[in-house]
Amino acid sequence: MPLEILTVPCLSDNYAFIARDAQTGATAVVDVPDAAPIIAALEARGWAPDMVLLTHHHADHVQGLDALLARFPAKVYGAAADAHRLPPLDRALKEGDRFELGAERIEVIDVSGHTVGHIAFHAPGSAAAFTGDSLMALGCGRVFEGTMPQMFASLQKLAALPGETMIYSGHEYTTANGAFALSVEPGNSKLISRIEAVAKARAQDTPTVPSQLSQELATNPFLRADSPEIQASAGCSGADGAEVFAKVRKMKDAF
Numbered sequence: 001m002p003l004e005i006l007t008v009p010c011l012s013d014n015y016a017f018i019a020r021d022a023q024t025g026a027t028a029v030v031d032v033p034d035a036a037p038i039i040a041a042l043e044a045r046g047w048a049p050d051m052v053l054l055t056h057h058h059a060d061h062v063q064g065l066d067a068l069l070a071r072f073p074a075k076v077y078g079a080a081a082d083a084h085r086l087p088p089l090d091r092a093l094k095e096g097d098r099f100e101l102g103a104e105r106i107e108v109i110d111v112s113g114h115t116v117g118h119i120a121f122h123a124p125g126s127a128a129a130f131t132g133d134s135l136m137a138l139g140c141g142r143v144f145e146g147t148m149p150q151m152f153a154s155l156q157k158l159a160a161l162p163g164e165t166m167i168y169s170g171h172e173y174t175t176a177n178g179a180f181a182l183s184v185e186p187g188n189s190k191l192i193s194r195i196e197a198v199a200k201a202r203a204q205d206t207p208t209v210p211s212q213l214s215q216e217l218a219t220n221p222f223l224r225a226d227s228p229e230i231q232a233s234a235g236c237s238g239a240d241g242a243e244v245f246a247k248v249r250k251m252k253d254a255f
Contacts (some may be wrong), residue, residue: 001103021101032061052077061133077091137220139220155222
């Protein structure tokens with residue numbers, strides 16, 4: 001049975017997630033931008049988290065942890081490479097590590113780029129990936145600490161997951177990301193349709209996260225370095241994927 005996953009809006013545009021294995025009751029919280037809405041969602045359902053999974057060290061993903069742990073003692077999981085600047089970890093993880101959330105296997109993927117030490121959590125049995133600020137709906141995180149080739153390689157790892165995988169990313173940035181995507185690939189009919197659907201969802205205050213990987217592959221410019229239209233927009237027709245990605249990311253930074 002797949003995990004039940006709740007999307008919890010936090011702060012102005014962050015998301016946390018609560019994942020629960022109905023078979024065992026095992027529950028995890030993914031990232032803690034703000035404790036109050038997460039605690040409210042847990043208490044409304046009578047759930048208690050067994051673990052907290054942290055994707056990276058940025059304050060808007062960890063700053064609510066102390067308050068959450070004060071209400072619900074839980075084990076904290078995060079990247080070994082980031083342990084020096086994360087809250088204290090009960091389990092330090094690296095790429096290829098696996099652990100169980102009830103009956104569900106969780107796999108750790110190193111997705112460094114936005115930060116060095118950023119990790120994603122993949123639940124293959126539930127077709128879900130918690131990607132933080134790496135792969136996002138119609139976008140990707142800004143490359144703050146890593147290199148452009150590193151971020152490109154991280155996104156390629158995520159792009160290789162099964163197409164039905166749902167991408168649980170850390171922010172409601174989809175409207176702005178869509179505007180940029182359209183600027184570099186205006187001829188993409190699937191993108192145009194998606195932007196229309198995003199506008200309708202946001203008009204009703206409905207989250208656009210999660211999104212399906214197959215949809216990202218069809219519309220997200222950071223996964224579409226092989227698109228001739230995007231290559232032309234970036235002025236690098238025929239370039240390799242990493243070069244196209246770097247140019248498109250720099251264009252987004254200035255957009």
